Amino acid sequence: MKDVPLIPADHWFFRNSLVVLNDPLAFFVNTFAEYGDIYNVNSNLYTIYVTANPKHIQEIMVSNKKDYAKSDDYKILKYSLGNGLLTSEGDFWKKQRRIAQPAFHRESMKKLLDIMIASTQKIVASWKEKTQVQLTDEMNFLTLDIVTKCLFGTELKTDYSKIQQAVTIENEYLAERIMTPFKPPFWVPTSKNRAYRKARAYSSSLILNIIKDRQENPSTHNDLLSMLMNAEDEDTGEKMSNQQLKDESITIFVAGHETTANALSWTFYLLTQHPDKLKILQQEIDTVLQDKPPTFQNLKELTYTQMVLEESMRLYPPAWTIVRKVAHETTMDGYLFKKDTRLILDVYMLHRHPDYWENPTAFEPERFESNQKKKRHKYAYIPFGAGQRMCIGNSFAMMEMKVVLTLLLQQFNLSLAPNAPEVVPEPLITLRPKNGILMDIRSR
Numbered sequence: 001m002k003d004v005p006l007i008p009a010d011h012w013f014f015r016n017s018l019v020v021l022n023d024p025l026a027f028f029v030n031t032f033a034e035y036g037d038i039y040n041v042n043s044n045l046y047t048i049y050v051t052a053n054p055k056h057i058q059e060i061m062v063s064n065k066k067d068y069a070k071s072d073d074y075k076i077l078k079y080s081l082g083n084g085l086l087t088s089e090g091d092f093w094k095k096q097r098r099i100a101q102p103a104f105h106r107e108s109m110k111k112l113l114d115i116m117i118a119s120t121q122k123i124v125a126s127w128k129e130k131t132q133v134q135l136t137d138e139m140n141f142l143t144l145d146i147v148t149k150c151l152f153g154t155e156l157k158t159d160y161s162k163i164q165q166a167v168t169i170e171n172e173y174l175a176e177r178i179m180t181p182f183k184p185p186f187w188v189p190t191s192k193n194r195a196y197r198k199a200r201a202y203s204s205s206l207i208l209n210i211i212k213d214r215q216e217n218p219s220t221h222n223d224l225l226s227m228l229m230n231a232e233d234e235d236t237g238e239k240m241s242n243q244q245l246k247d248e249s250i251t252i253f254v255a256g257h258e259t260t261a262n263a264l265s266w267t268f269y270l271l272t273q274h275p276d277k278l279k280i281l282q283q284e285i286d287t288v289l290q291d292k293p294p295t296f297q298n299l300k301e302l303t304y305t306q307m308v309l310e311e312s313m314r315l316y317p318p319a320w321t322i323v324r325k326v327a328h329e330t331t332m333d334g335y336l337f338k339k340d341t342r343l344i345l346d347v348y349m350l351h352r353h354p355d356y357w358e359n360p361t362a363f364e365p366e367r368f369e370s371n372q373k374k375k376r377h378k379y380a381y382i383p384f385g386a387g388q389r390m391c392i393g394n395s396f397a398m399m400e401m402k403v404v405l406t407l408l409l410q411q412f413n414l415s416l417a418p419n420a421p422e423v424v425p426e427p428l429i430t431l432r433p434k435n436g437i438l439m440d441i442r443s444r
């Protein structure tokens with residue numbers, strides 16, 4: 001049996017815990033360069049292994065998934081997301097996934113296209129009055145608007161902004177708790193804990209009221225909530241309880257907007273840095289769409305757009321790490337993995353692994369042409385995760401990003417503002433641009 005290489009400690013007591021917490025991305029990049037694609041972080045908190053090897057990803061997420069579980073970080077998310085799809089496990093998760101899956105199928109997605117277009121057109125109209133935008137704020141606002149309307153429809157009696165505010169407070173609070181391990185317990189009445197609990201009670205009651213209102217006044221709605229409310233377990237005919245519908249709705253909210261906003265922000269940024277690729281993309285958009293919004297059929301024809309988005313998520317994967325723990329002692333690639341060892345799947349370095357990617361730091365959408373894709377290890381690219389726990393919102397996100405990218409590029413030329421702060425990745429739960437991205441915009 002081999003030992004996972006142990007990284008020398010930076011400090012006699014904290015070992016490498018502080019270095020990792022201080023700048024995890026730099027630590028991962030530098031340690032990969034020095035020690036390779038699997039190592040033991042040497043933390044004083046727990047045993048933590050990091051891997052950026054596609055064969056290991058396959059083993060952990062697919063071939064031997066029964067020996068691995070979601071990490072304890074997901075328990076923190078449970079405060080808000082309850083037993084939603086992202087945080088539940090075992091048979092309960094399996095049943096929920098089976099019931100929820102049809103709401104994310106092709107036919108269901110078709111019904112959401114118009115909502116995505118309408119929300120984006122509002123941004124297009126507002127940009128016509130502007131010459132400069134803080135792109136990351138705009139994308140966060142837009143993806144939040146899209147996910148709210150796709151979930152609850154466009155004719156909500158409740159003020160959308162109230163739900164959005166509450167969910168945003170919850171999201172930021174939980175992200176901070178996950179990133180900083182030493183926090184006063186949840187029940188201590190600090191001002192942050194109180195604000196969080198208030199937001200959580202508020203979002204729960206609002207969403208439960210929307211569900212009850214629908215049950216009392218049934219009518220046809222083309223939105224995710226009604227698809228989830230009507231969904232039945234194929235075997236038992238069972239439907240979701242109201243509590244479960246609430247957990248799934250908040251989960252979709254939280255899982256479904258920041259990731260997409262980051263991917264879009266990075267994509268626009270990369271395009272401003274690569275005018276030759278932007279030109280090819282704009283030609284495709286103009287030829288396929290002829291100045292009109294995309295139809296569902298058009299989305300498939302936007303092949304270069306797809307490749308640009310894929311390449312952008314390779315370089316800046318919004319879910320830049322995926323975390324698991326060893327549920328039962330096991331072996332992997334000749335290493336012994338003891339129970340409760342934390343595993344960080346380092347998606348950022350996996351996507352830049354020089355054994356699997358030629359010229360890994362270059363922005364080359366062409367590497368996602370289908371013949372190129374076929375030649376690569378299947379698990380060298382996992383922006384949406386892998387195996388049975390893969391993102392259920394994958395097609396939703398791709399459709400949304402194509403709509404936003406095409407509608408904005410039809411109308412505007414973007415360039416990084418001369419006074420923009422340096423664009424650097426900030427590795428929080430998702431990988432976001434640290435200082436935002438200040439863009440100059442001009443009508444085309």
Ligand code: HEM
Nearest residue numbers: 085086255256259260263318319384385389391392393397
């Ligand atoms: C670019 C955008 C997105 C990225 C990069 C992304 C990434 C991911 C990843 C990596 C996972 C797996 C997590 C793990 O295995 O621990 C995941 C799961 C999930 N995502 Fe996404 N996601 C995106 C958009 C969305 C959207 C738009 C929705 C909903 C509308 C969504 C809903 C979910 C849910 C519910 C899960 C849990 C699935 C399960 O375990 O059954 N995501 N996502």
